[in-house]
Amino acid sequence: MEKTWNNKAWFLVLPVLVLVAFSAVIPLMTVVNYSVQDTFGNNQFFWAGTEWFEELLGSSRFWQAMGRNLVFSAIILAIEVPLGILIALNMPKKGWGVPVCLVLMALPLLVPWNVVGTIWQVFGRSDIGLFGYYLNKLGFNYNYVQDPIDAWFTVIIMDVWHWTSLVVLLCYAGLVSIPDAFYQAAKIDGASRWAVFRYIQLPKMQRVLLIAVLLRFMDSFMIYTEPFVVTGGGPGNSTTFLSIDLVKMALGQFDLGPAAAMSLVYFLIILLLSWVFYTVMTNYDAER
Amino acid sequence: MARIDLDHIRHSYLPNPQKETDFALKEVHHTFQDGGAYALLGPSGCGKTTLLNIISGLLHPSHGKLLFNGHDVTNLSTQERNIAQVFQFPVIYDTMTVYDNLAFPLRNRGVPEADVDRKVRETLDMIDLADWAKRKARGLTADQKQKISLGRGLVRSDVNAILFDEPLTVIDPHMKWVLRSQLKQLHRRFGYTMVYVTHDQTEALTFADQVVVMYDGGIVQIGTPAELFERPKHTFVGYFIGSPGMNVLPVEVEGKTARFGSLAIVLPGAPEKTEGSMELGIRPEYVRLGRVGIGVSISKVEDVGRHKVVRAKMEGREIAAIVGEDEEIPAEPKLRFEPAGINVYADSWRVEMRA
Numbered sequence: 001m002e003k004t005w006n007n008k009a010w011f012l013v014l015p016v017l018v019l020v021a022f023s024a025v026i027p028l029m030t031v032v033n034y035s036v037q038d039t040f041g042n043n044q045f046f047w048a049g050t051e052w053f054e055e056l057l058g059s060s061r062f063w064q065a066m067g068r069n070l071v072f073s074a075i076i077l078a079i080e081v082p083l084g085i086l087i088a089l090n091m092p093k094k095g096w097g098v099p100v101c102l103v104l105m106a107l108p109l110l111v112p113w114n115v116v117g118t119i120w121q122v123f124g125r126s127d128i129g130l131f132g133y134y135l136n137k138l139g140f141n142y143n144y145v146q147d148p149i150d151a152w153f154t155v156i157i158m159d160v161w162h163w164t165s166l167v168v169l170l171c172y173a174g175l176v177s178i179p180d181a182f183y184q185a186a187k188i189d190g191a192s193r194w195a196v197f198r199y200i201q202l203p204k205m206q207r208v209l210l211i212a213v214l215l216r217f218m219d220s221f222m223i224y225t226e227p228f229v230v231t232g233g234g235p236g237n238s239t240t241f242l243s244i245d246l247v248k249m250a251l252g253q254f255d256l257g258p259a260a261a262m263s264l265v266y267f268l269i270i271l272l273l274s275w276v277f278y279t280v281m282t283n284y285d286a287e288r
Numbered sequence: 289m290a291r292i293d294l295d296h297i298r299h300s301y302l303p304n305p306q307k308e309t310d311f312a313l314k315e316v317h318h319t320f321q322d323g324g325a326y327a328l329l330g331p332s333g334c335g336k337t338t339l340l341n342i343i344s345g346l347l348h349p350s351h352g353k354l355l356f357n358g359h360d361v362t363n364l365s366t367q368e369r370n371i372a373q374v375f376q377f378p379v380i381y382d383t384m385t386v387y388d389n390l391a392f393p394l395r396n397r398g399v400p401e402a403d404v405d406r407k408v409r410e411t412l413d414m415i416d417l418a419d420w421a422k423r424k425a426r427g428l429t430a431d432q433k434q435k436i437s438l439g440r441g442l443v444r445s446d447v448n449a450i451l452f453d454e455p456l457t458v459i460d461p462h463m464k465w466v467l468r469s470q471l472k473q474l475h476r477r478f479g480y481t482m483v484y485v486t487h488d489q490t491e492a493l494t495f496a497d498q499v500v501v502m503y504d505g506g507i508v509q510i511g512t513p514a515e516l517f518e519r520p521k522h523t524f525v526g527y528f529i530g531s532p533g534m535n536v537l538p539v540e541v542e543g544k545t546a547r548f549g550s551l552a553i554v555l556p557g558a559p560e561k562t563e564g565s566m567e568l569g570i571r572p573e574y575v576r577l578g579r580v581g582i583g584v585s586i587s588k589v590e591d592v593g594r595h596k597v598v599r600a601k602m603e604g605r606e607i608a609a610i611v612g613e614d615e616e617i618p619a620e621p622k623l624r625f626e627p628a629g630i631n632v633y634a635d636s637w638r639v640e641m642r643a
């Protein structure tokens with residue numbers, strides 16, 4: 001049969017193209033547009049070139065926020081991954097305990113971000129919050145509004161409370177897929193508890209752990225809602241992460257140019273991370 | 289190496305077993321002699337794996353005691369019992385190399401590295417994986433993995449017994465034969481107590497001095513391959529061992545005569561027990577086809593190489609006979625039962641006959 005050559009088919013993709021253009025490309029381009037201009041209001045714009053980018057990358061404010069992000073991600077990973085593994089290892093494998101544990105674990109994951117923030121904002125208050133009040137009663141001088149360390153402590157505890165379950169559930173899925181025969185063989189071979197973990201359980205969890213680490217890293221790198229609700233980035237700038245800084249700049253100070261430049265840089269960082277994620281995963285699969 | 293006594297062992301997977309049928313292992317009371325090679329033969333679900341796991345300590349029996357060389361080990365852990373066990377499906381530590389997989393059981397027991405090396409190399413040669421020693425175990429084929437599992441069982445020389453749970457299921461026929469003869473050699477050389485579970489009667493009969501036939505959670509007969517063949521204690525053993533299995537005919541017994549329909553078959557003696565449902569068992573090897581005896585119609589002849597299997601109808605009942613490769617089948621065939629091959633069963637259990 002003769003093929004008909006024309007370009008009519010392009011009309012069929014048009015709706016999607018339009019949708020993507022309006023939802024992603026045009027906003028992004030607007031941001032690019034702002035990032036290279038300056039404005040003094042009145043809808044008057046002046047060409048600024050790479051000025052905002054240079055200013056941003058040269059500013060200690062940006063690097064400090066970035067540093068906080070990295071430290072935050074490192075701390076929560078260092079807590080959530082081992083804790084998640086430990087909990088998963090101790091969850092029952094069969095019986096009525098399984099659904100109970102799974103529901104308990106899933107609960108924090110079902111709470112919306114800003115609600116988590118609000119819960120902890122109240123929970124941690126030293127005058128009326130259950131947690132804050134009793135910490136003070138016990139003799140700890142805890143006040144997340146004034147003390148940067150307490151603020152960090154609160155934000156980290158909150159993230160651990162919210163997200164460790166994700167690591168637990170992923171690890172648990174890996175663990176229940178191990179056939180009984182492996183544990184039996186390990187007993188016959190005289191393997192210690194540690195050897196069973198190291199040579200049977202960990203290898204089985206490796207893949208899901210990788211996913212867990214990357215998900216938690218990316219997610220914690222983009223953290224915004226919870227610290228914003230609880231500490232608002234304070235005290236001082238001590239919990240001002242990149243995303244909070246960005247919103248402050250764009251909406252608080254209405255510095256559109258610098259904020260746009262920062263958005264782009266932030267966007268590129270996330271893009272880079274996604275790429276790393278993707279590459280690591282595909283390489284890992286290829287190796288199997 | 290040890291003698292293993294199973295003292296009235298019963299096992300149920302249920303927490304509160306009530307009925308007899310709740311038990312996966314009904315009652316096993318038996319001794320595995322030190323240095324014996326035993327095959328455990330039986331259909332799927334009859335409790336073979338359960339029995340092995342009780343011996344190795346992976347399962348704790350609901351009732352009964354287990355003794356190694358007379359010492360009660362019922363409450364000892366798997367590790368303390370010092371038993372090697374190879375499972376039906378390959379279990380490998382896939383982040384380790386082939387070499388480390390084999391070294392694992394030795395290193396766990398603190399064997400000096402020089403001895404580990406010697407033993408592992410020996411075992412690698414035996415399972416024919418010496419060239420693969422440095423490879424990660426992950427990418428290997430199923431039969432290579434199973435050889436590693438087998439190797440981990442054989443690498444320890446000081447074990448009380450080695451238990452094999454259908455270890456050669458996933459291995460190709462030629463390699464199966466090679467490995468089986470190596471196991472036999474090993475047995476001769478080191479005199480391990482070996483228990484070898486299998487579905488496959490040829491495997492059982494070639495491997496073992498003593499074959500233990502299990503059926504529905506119990507041991508029905510223990511004996512040499514010849515005993516199992518000539519004097520099956522239970523009709524199940526008759527069916528299960530031999531190819532084709534024993535012919536079993538429902539009969540009525542009067543003195544030295546067994547009546548099957550309108551036929552009267554002369555028995556070599558008078559059965560000691562005649563109540564219950566009586567059956568006559570005769571192996572196809574002892575059914576003679578010729579010109580004298582009971583008239584039959586032949587429904588099928590299968591040529592299986594060394595001999596022919598003749599399926600005939602006698603009084604409306606199927607009966608199998610084995611005929612030599614070049615023996616002729618007469619036009620009007622008649623059957624005769626060789627007296628030496630006749631066994632009589634009451635309620636499925638064999639009864640002795642008085643001459």
Ligand SMILES: Nc1ncnc2c1ncn2[C@@H]1O[C@H](COP(=O)(O)OP(=O)(O)OP(=O)(O)O)[C@@H](O)[C@H]1O
Nearest residue numbers: 301302312330331332333334335336337338339487
């Ligand atoms: N973990 C278990 N929980 C409950 N019942 C079990 C368990 N393992 C085995 N059984 C039951 O116990 C009986 C004996 O099982 P077992 O595995 O010992 O049989 P087997 O002779 O090894 O069979 P196969 O040849 O299929 O391996 C079976 O009816 C089986 O369903």
Ligand SMILES: [Mg+2]
Nearest residue numbers: 336337338453
């Ligand atoms: Mg089994």
